[in-house]
Amino acid sequence: MQKKRNMRCALLLMTHLALLLVLILASENLTASRSSCPSHCGNILIPYPFGIGKGCYLNEWFAIQCNNSTSGELVPYLPIINKEVVKISLPDANTLFKTTESYGSLRVKTNITSMGCSNSSDETKFGEPLNFTGTSFTISRFNTFQAIGCNYKATLTHIEPTVVGCISTCEPRKIGDHTSCRGNKCCQVDPPSEIGQVVGINMEEISSNVTRKRGCRVAFLTDETQDPLAYREAKVTDPKWFYDRQYAILQLRWAIPMTNLSFINSMGCKMGYSSSSVSPCICMNNTNNQISSVGCACHKGYTGNPYILGGCKDIDECQLDKGNYENCRQQGGTCVNTQGSYQCVFKKYKTMPVTMGLCVGFGVLMMVFAVAFFLCKFIKKQRKVIGKRKLLRRNGGLLLKQQLTSTEGSIEKTRVFTSKELKKATENFSSTRVLGKGGHGTVYKGMLVDGRIVAVKKSIVVDQDKVGEFINEVVILSQINHRNIVKLIGCCLETEVPLLVYEFVSNGNVFEHLHGEIDESAMTTWEMRLRIVIDIARALSYLHSSASSPIFHRDVKSTNIMLDEKYQVKVSDFGTSRWVTDGHTHLTTVVSGTAGYVDPEYFLTSQFTNKSDVYSFGVVLVELITGEKPISFVRFLKSRTLAAYFILAMEENRVVDIIDPQIRDDCKLEQVMAAAQLARRCLNLTGKDRPSMREVSMELERIRSPTKDLQSNVYIVKNKAEEADVGVESCNKVDVSAPEEFQYNVDTTSTLDAEPLFLRRTW
Structure with missing residues (x-):
């Protein structure tokens, strides 16, 4: 029984040795066959998995044809994408560690899209889209989309939902060089980081007053802007130069498709990201692509081709960097290459305790400085607090x-x-x-x-x-x-x-609108001014009547009446306001307010009451009726203030004459005259003869919705105006309702307006 077991083990061992021998022979045959493959086509290196001739490339995607050009030189050609190859680069380890992606690069010549560059009828502004579907090639993020020519827009297509493009104009500018591409005769923009495998170019004209002559215009994707020295010779603002050249150089990315995973495993590379890996080569799955692929690169400290078994060779960095090697030797050190990194190792001398002491002393000194620095910052912060x-x-x-x-x-x-x-x-x-x-x-x-x-x-x-x-x-x-x-x-x-x-509040104040400081004001209609004055009355009525302790504004004037975008009133500036208790008065030692608006009774007695705000409101109402400023030195001495000017006009029955010309021909006279009578009551010299702000608010609401009594009262006013030979028909044409864009709820029982204001007396 034991002999049978020994025979089985020996047979199994021989089988494994035979398989290993076959793999070694196959590897040697493959290496021998690849060594016979051409390594260059003309001056261009063709690294594996690309190759020229059968058996020299990984699969048909990487098959290169070496053709004769029109100049007689050999040039590489990639049939799978029908493009001439300019350069092939293997994946770089530094890029892999930074982006956790591993792609090689392939630079090819592509046609440019042109418009207006020839008289040929087959020239079109729509270029043939670049389509690499079904291959392992994608468009690199290092390309730039460039448009050259006059007055047109160029955009990339087939990259939805992203929109990428730019506009190139030919506006007159100072004469300069032809090396910049910033919108004048040339524009450029970076494409999305992930374009995919299909992209097209669309060109369309834009209108311009500079010239009708459009001329030649071109657009293309290229990575040539990465080389400013070479690109400067191309005259980047000259579209004819590119059209005559007939191509642009485009950079593609390539990797090994996941279907060839067995090939990747056969190379002996380590899969997955690891900056400390000791394997000569490392491979990474590329997930940021429309196709699943794997890319490999030689690890740091190695160089060569990772797609060939044993193709990554160790670098002797000490010999590679002669300057560091000599510097290390002169300092008495020894150059050591550890896992692909250069190190200069020094011998330990007996002066080590001294060196250690110096290091410790320096460390303590740095610690003292650090403590002092943070303590200083803490003290400054505390002082600031x-x-x-x-x-x-x-x-x-x-x-x-x-x-x-x-x-x-x-x-x-x-x-x-x-x-x-x-x-x-x-x-x-x-x-x-x-x-x-x-x-x-x-x-x-x-x-x-x-x-x-x-x-x-x-x-x-x-x-x-x-x-x-x-x-x-x-x-x-x-x-x-x-x-x-x-x-x-x-x-x-x-x-x-x-x-x-x-x-x-975005629309300025009433003063600016009334006196021409804001263009295109909507306050040129009486209905708008009536709506504004009703809003002011509501706000003051709320302050006076809807609080447990009334609030007196004490500085009511047109500059403190702000307007929003819908011309809704916002009363502002409560710096001198007071709330009061019993008696509804406030005694002051210094009279505050604005000339032209101050209540004369308050000026004489220094007692500010709710009727003082009523007087100031009356001045604002007269401003809205007449369009006059509260103080004017153009008027006669006795009429310098707007209140005196208005009262004199009322006494002489010529109110119609002083109505603001902006609203005179487009208003209802009965409303204006009723508002004027209300203003006259507000401007009584004696405060007790003035109405309250609640009465004013209610009266203005009645004026906006006229009753029979209002009509009969205005009839008397009209008769007086006719006796004075003053025309009144021109001020009776427009409906009082506000324009639709300025309408809002005016319900006087609104919970917002009527919300009680409960204050406690604190002094």
């Missing part, structure tokens, strides 16, 4: 927190920004971002990190007695929720001057 805390206290941060926490959860509505956030939003408060300047500060346009456009108000340098005014504006705006009042988003108190962040 302490400085911001001081600014926060100086700018009323504690007062603001106290006010907001005392108002039923409103602190959640107001965001506190950092100075870094607002500097980034406004490009460090650039002068190009300035929206406007006023008595309370400068307003900048900004964009937050979430994409919201905001207005950042940078207050003027404030002293301690101005802090309360700033905090007052924050607290008041944080409590207001009305569509016709600008919304406060947040604030910043850790800067030299406090900052407020509002919603951005």
